[in-house]
Amino acid sequence: MRDSLLGSSGWVVTLFVLTLPSAALNTIVIQDAARHQQALLILADTRTAALALNAVEWQARQRGAVTPDLRREANVSLEELSRFTAQLKRLSREDLLLSHLHPHESQQENLVQHIADYTGAVQQILTLIERGQTQAAAQLDVLQVDPTLWTLREQVRVLRAVETDTVSVGQRLILLLTALSALGALLTAALLSTRLHRSLQQTRDWHAEAQRQREREERDSMTGLWNRQGLQRRFTLAQAAGPLSVAVLDLNRLKAINDLGGHGAGDAYLQRVARALHGVTAQGGTAARVGGDEFALLLPASSDAQALHLLEQLSLDLQQSGDTLPPFAFGVTQVTAVTSLDRVLALADAAMYEHKEQQRADLGSTRLGPSVEEFTSRLEQLETPQAVLDEGLRLARDMLGFHGSTYVERRGEQFMVVRLEGEIPAEMLVRRDQPVQGERGLMTDVLTHSVTRWSNDYPAEPYVLTSWLEAGLKSVLLVPVRYGGRVMGVISLLHFGTWRVITPQARRLTEALASRLGHTFEQQAALEQLRRAVQGGLLALGAALEERDLETAGHTERVVALAEMLGTRLGLAETDLHALQQGASLHDIGKLAIPDAILLKPGPLDEHEWSVMQDHAARGFEIAHRLQGLMPATLNVIRHHHEHWDGSGYPDGLSGEQIPLAARIFAVCDVYDALTHPRPYKAAWTHEQAIEEIRARCGSHFDPRVVEAFLALVDSGSVARLQRTGAPSGALRS
Numbered sequence: 001m002r003d004s005l006l007g008s009s010g011w012v013v014t015l016f017v018l019t020l021p022s023a024a025l026n027t028i029v030i031q032d033a034a035r036h037q038q039a040l041l042i043l044a045d046t047r048t049a050a051l052a053l054n055a056v057e058w059q060a061r062q063r064g065a066v067t068p069d070l071r072r073e074a075n076v077s078l079e080e081l082s083r084f085t086a087q088l089k090r091l092s093r094e095d096l097l098l099s100h101l102h103p104h105e106s107q108q109e110n111l112v113q114h115i116a117d118y119t120g121a122v123q124q125i126l127t128l129i130e131r132g133q134t135q136a137a138a139q140l141d142v143l144q145v146d147p148t149l150w151t152l153r154e155q156v157r158v159l160r161a162v163e164t165d166t167v168s169v170g171q172r173l174i175l176l177l178t179a180l181s182a183l184g185a186l187l188t189a190a191l192l193s194t195r196l197h198r199s200l201q202q203t204r205d206w207h208a209e210a211q212r213q214r215e216r217e218e219r220d221s222m223t224g225l226w227n228r229q230g231l232q233r234r235f236t237l238a239q240a241a242g243p244l245s246v247a248v249l250d251l252n253r254l255k256a257i258n259d260l261g262g263h264g265a266g267d268a269y270l271q272r273v274a275r276a277l278h279g280v281t282a283q284g285g286t287a288a289r290v291g292g293d294e295f296a297l298l299l300p301a302s303s304d305a306q307a308l309h310l311l312e313q314l315s316l317d318l319q320q321s322g323d324t325l326p327p328f329a330f331g332v333t334q335v336t337a338v339t340s341l342d343r344v345l346a347l348a349d350a351a352m353y354e355h356k357e358q359q360r361a362d363l364g365s366t367r368l369g370p371s372v373e374e375f376t377s378r379l380e381q382l383e384t385p386q387a388v389l390d391e392g393l394r395l396a397r398d399m400l401g402f403h404g405s406t407y408v409e410r411r412g413e414q415f416m417v418v419r420l421e422g423e424i425p426a427e428m429l430v431r432r433d434q435p436v437q438g439e440r441g442l443m444t445d446v447l448t449h450s451v452t453r454w455s456n457d458y459p460a461e462p463y464v465l466t467s468w469l470e471a472g473l474k475s476v477l478l479v480p481v482r483y484g485g486r487v488m489g490v491i492s493l494l495h496f497g498t499w500r501v502i503t504p505q506a507r508r509l510t511e512a513l514a515s516r517l518g519h520t521f522e523q524q525a526a527l528e529q530l531r532r533a534v535q536g537g538l539l540a541l542g543a544a545l546e547e548r549d550l551e552t553a554g555h556t557e558r559v560v561a562l563a564e565m566l567g568t569r570l571g572l573a574e575t576d577l578h579a580l581q582q583g584a585s586l587h588d589i590g591k592l593a594i595p596d597a598i599l600l601k602p603g604p605l606d607e608h609e610w611s612v613m614q615d616h617a618a619r620g621f622e623i624a625h626r627l628q629g630l631m632p633a634t635l636n637v638i639r640h641h642h643e644h645w646d647g648s649g650y651p652d653g654l655s656g657e658q659i660p661l662a663a664r665i666f667a668v669c670d671v672y673d674a675l676t677h678p679r680p681y682k683a684a685w686t687h688e689q690a691i692e693e694i695r696a697r698c699g700s701h702f703d704p705r706v707v708e709a710f711l712a713l714v715d716s717g718s719v720a721r722l723q724r725t726g727a728p729s730g731a732l733r734s
Helices: 002-063 068-094 105-130 134-180 183-217 228-241 254-280 304-318 341-363 372-380 385-400 426-431 442-449 466-470 504-549 555-569 574-585 589-593 607-614 616-625 632-640 661-676 687-696 704-715 718-725
Strands: 244-251 286-289 294-300 328-335 404-411 414-422 453-455 473-483 486-496
Touching: 002 068, 002 105, 002 134, 002 183, 068 105, 105 134, 134 183, 228 244, 228 286, 228 294, 228 341, 244 254, 244 304, 244 341, 254 286, 254 294, 254 304, 294 304, 304 328, 328 341, 372 385, 372 504, 385 404, 385 414, 385 486, 385 504, 414 426, 414 486, 426 466, 442 453, 442 473, 442 486, 466 473, 473 504, 486 504, 555 574, 555 661, 555 704, 574 632, 574 661, 589 616, 607 616, 616 632, 632 661, 661 687, 661 704, 687 704
Parallel strands: none
Antiparallel strands: 244 294, 244 328, 286 294, 404 414, 404 486, 453 473, 473 486
16 A cells, blocks of 8 residues: 555656646747747738838828828838837847747848838938939839838748747647646646637737727717728728729708707717718728718719719708708719828818808708798698698607607697607507696696796606606607687697707797697687678578578578588588588579569469579579679589489589589489478478489489488488478588
């Protein structure tokens, strides 16, 4: 047992003795490989810096001058080459232990010397150019700089190959030493290998993070597009690739949007524009934000016509309903030779300002964006309350950037939610047709004091509706609608999910909408009062005609009410119904010109008398035509209510749909009432007999479609109620 332990201990000692040199050697090899990996990175950066310096020298020769920008870029490249040279020297000094494995130390020394020779030659050329000795600079470039640069690049290529081989040899040596080691050596090698991998990964991560940091520095934080610094770098690269177009865009409406909706709305608009610009450059090109409301596009290999077409299409995509100007003005310039970004942007900017001036001239105004006056002008075109609520509310939501809107209407002494429109949460739609409740809050304040109220932060209000709060309401604007000397409604604009600034201009626009709505309500009430007065006068005139004609009392009022019901069933518009009512009231006005001997004759008329009687329709048309304010459809009823569907009627012998619809409707109602009421020359028919007679005349005397609607009206019981009670209450209403 003791011998076993001693033997085991000997193996442990042996393994430990074997592991230590192996581990030490592994460490040395790994460190050496890491140094050569670093050398590879330095060589790559050295080549890049040399090429950048060469590009600066080339641009200086092309321009014949060393501009401040070029001198700064040259100094940056020279400093980088100097730093890389120092790093290479440091690595050479550190690499002493295994120097016999790396016979390229002299090559590194040669590379350092070539870098010094190249940078010195470039500095001489730049000095010659600054002195105006461009010919001497060109000769020096051919004789010294170009050969030195070629040799430098070759030296870098050779050294990178050697360094790569060295790293590869080091990795194989690690594997060999690991294979020869026992379990402890394997564990040690695994740990060291992990450390090496981690070190390499960390190096790559550092480079990736540096790249991301550079991108962060070159990105606009608001839109995600490149900023001026990022645009400069991409412009330099794009020039080397060939011709390109550079466009500058200046937004027309950003200030107006900020004024209407606050900076939150302006930021949202900027992001929308940025997404559109990113979309048009996704297949090639660069989009950048170079100012508050100014953007730039780099469009490689793009002609003026192609660039203009792309920008016009972009303008259409960004155009919104109600915009008074295109979304932006733009200018385009072509880049066919090496030049500076500042110069190109200045040229495109000049073209953009010319375009902006043209846009203003085309619209006859130098003011940009929507205004209270423009909004009011659009509202003036809306003549009814329904049109104002339909179109005006939608226009206000779109122009001001609110999600939804409501309209609360006075009904008696209560206020009801009659409209919920826009992007309203589904759970809130149940509030439609519900009364407004509560003794406190913004809505109550508006109804009580007839003043505009708003909240930029609705959840922070002292009195809120829980349902609206749960639906995510963040900002709200409420404006009273006044007419008839009191508050008759409230317009509300709602914003959910995010906060929306209620600006003074937004309040003015919504107050203009409320004012227009109240005005249309007042106009509608005045017109209704006027129409009632006119209709009452016409009914009185019709009653006077009944007295002269010895017709049954109430004939005019009954046929007016019956014609209104039938016209409504046939879908006549409000104006057409008014015309039908007026025509029914005056349908026999022509009988004023018929002699009493014929008009009041109790027996049948002879041929001559019947001819005179038939003339009353045309004579009535002539009389009514002299009355001011009667609609054409009213005159049609007076003239054509004795026309027949088959063309056998009078006075014009019209047939089918040549006969105005209002006259066809009234003809059925007039005949029905005449049949069911007594006259001096006949007894009253029963309702059933009159219906059968109308059925019999369908297609000859009457329009079949009108008869069908009349029979449906009969089946509904409306005609029977009218016969029992006379004209129903409200039968003359629109």
